[in-house]
Amino acid sequence: MQIEEKKPLIAAFCCNWCSYAGADLAGNNRQSYPDNVKIIRVPCSCRVDPTFVLRAFQRGADGVLICGCHPGDCHYTTGNYYTRRRMTLLFSMLEYLGIEKERTRVEWVSAAEGAKFAQTVNEFTATVAALGENRRLEDLRCKE
């Protein structure tokens, strides 16, 4: 089956304990959101290496979403604080490189917030779609 490239393409990293469960809850409650978003499960949002975000942009993603537990609720106590600091730094560097800051987002979604997850994805997809394709970091050699 030939798959058409879905635009905008959004990679989402969700922590296993809160946000991935929140995304599951959105499913349980049938709260629909655009299928542009594909979720990658990580144990904690602090597992998201800045190079994962860069890799996604390099491979043609138009936006990257990182979701973790609310500050203070991290399953590993402090992981999301690291995420907050790292991503603040990374996103400002990306903006310097010409990746609009609206293409990147960190959002806290608890396991009980299915509706918030769906809403976040809806908003984020619309924002990224309005910005159009991301060509800035895309490595065309990656495309077959």
Add this chain to the structure above:
Amino acid sequence: MQKIGVFVCHCGTNIAATVDVSAVAAALSAEPGVVFAREYQYMCSASGQDLIKDAIKEKELTGVVICSCSPRMHEATFRKAAASAGLNPYMVEIANIREQCSWVHKDKQSATEKAIILGRAAIAKVALNTPLKPGEIPVTKRALVIGGGIAGIQTALDIADAGFEVDIVEKKPTIGGKMAQLDKTFPTLDCAACILTPKMVEASQNEKIRIYSYSQVEAVGGFVGNFTVKIRKKARYVDETKCTGCGLCTEKCPVKNVPNEFNLGMNERHAVYIPFAQAVPKVAVIDADCCRMLKDGKCGLCSKLCGAGAIDYKQEDEIIENKYGAIVAATGYEPISLDKFDEFAYSKSKDVITSLQFERLMNAAGPTGGVLLRPSDNKHPKTIVFVQCVGSRCEAHAKKGKEYCSKICCMYTAKHAMLTREKYPDTDVYVFYIDVRTPGKNFDEFYRRAAEEYGVHYVKGMVGKICAEGDKLKVQASDLIADKQLHIDADLVVLAAAIEPDKSARPLATLLTASMDTNDFFTEAHPKLRPVESPTAGVFLSGCCQGPKDIPETVAQAGAAASKVIGLLCKDKLTANPCVAHADELMCNGCSTCENVCPYHAITYIDKEFKMPDRTVKVRRVAQVNPAVCQGCGACTVACPSKAMDLYGFSGKQIYAEVDAICR
């Protein structure tokens, strides 16, 4: 050479209705490394699992991808199936095409495409999986129950019954919790004290149970099977081992105008007090904020009077450190503050009370000795208005109260109304409600008896405003069924305040790294299938800390939590999560960055000898991860400046492969 098997589940129509599962199986069979792809109605069923097991054996699969429901649902099931067929269980990956695909998308074509992409990501990941072997960790055979209400007491009794030692930590000077304050219990109207106090005594006399009253959990370290907990035993200025509970000090203490919290401020107690007659432990406690001796150093009467010599003004808080295998949160509930509900005049009139205050007014050991007298002038109220859902079922935009139903109010209000009419048949009783919710054994019958046999006026509608005028409370309300406004001159108004988790729950959840919902109720590991377990291994939930509950439900849940604890403590060894960090010693430069970010102190440094190309030996400081302590968050993997740290199960390469597959 990779031999990956792909199994696509229909989940009845849950997946198959929105995702073309045959197309998914066909598309994924063409992926590199895939040698086998099948679809099946229910992959988690016995025959579905057999399909996987047979394929693993026949095709000698090296990796398995299941496109099905969330890994939070059945990852363990499929890993077990793989293990029984001889494949390392960590060579299984799940593509979540139900919760995160078929249930949230409507267009079949694009949902199918997304399912294929998710399948590709899982295939790309599993190709890089490595067989993992979980280590073993010993189990400390003692449990900790936090909270000494009926939930905590029942959990502790059930754990002790199975032969395990268990400690109860209760922040108040006595165990018993909210149930000790209740008068009668619905729907059978047994006296709360008559059924609770024997259990309190049983807990105190059980040699397997140790009670830390007037104590709080201060710090929690470790992990399932091996928690280390610091308990702060607050100074009660009375030696527990000497005090006989005679109560002489509590009668003679000259400070006698302290609001009595057990009776919700409706009468007064002394600075040295025993919370109530059946308190366990029955030991006096000195309120340091009010005691003259502790404040000014002038008095000392209780010390002179005490024949047992139990008074000790120099007592200090004590920190006790214990090891536990399992922890049960049983922190309970409290009624919400009614500050934001000015329309009901709660802060303005003493005769507007909460339901819990009403319990105390009806109780034989309460401030009025069980005679229903209104607090302002001690007169018998002739007209009583009960207002339900005060702060429950509020709309989110109202910014006050709770969105959820507090569950117990309909029943206890029916009880209050019934008991009032029974004791004082000349009293007019009105109950204003949004809906009367009585699901539960014999609950609806009970409510109907209140309305039909006891002549309680049930009015569907909300109370808009209550004003105190003279000695009356003017109640303005609407009757939705008769479609008219009502004005009632009431003598007493009882507000069924919503219940919320105890204030201590949120800081405790942080200590336990247990998750909570937006209302501060503890979250269960699975809302249906694992209702008494927290997602944090080794932490269990009992009673109202997980959600509003009545007593029978609380006791049932307490038993369920106890059985889960017993199941854990029965084991001599636990299998540890093998998805832990590991350091590449050749890459590590010993900078300590990973050690600093690790929340579990799982990383230590060793001096290791390396043979250099010129045959000399160089000693270098390198990081070493203790796999029994590491919880696998991955903070160190990102922090490491030389990329020496990686995480089994979620390695950098695996996640790059997933990103690549998604963005292909």
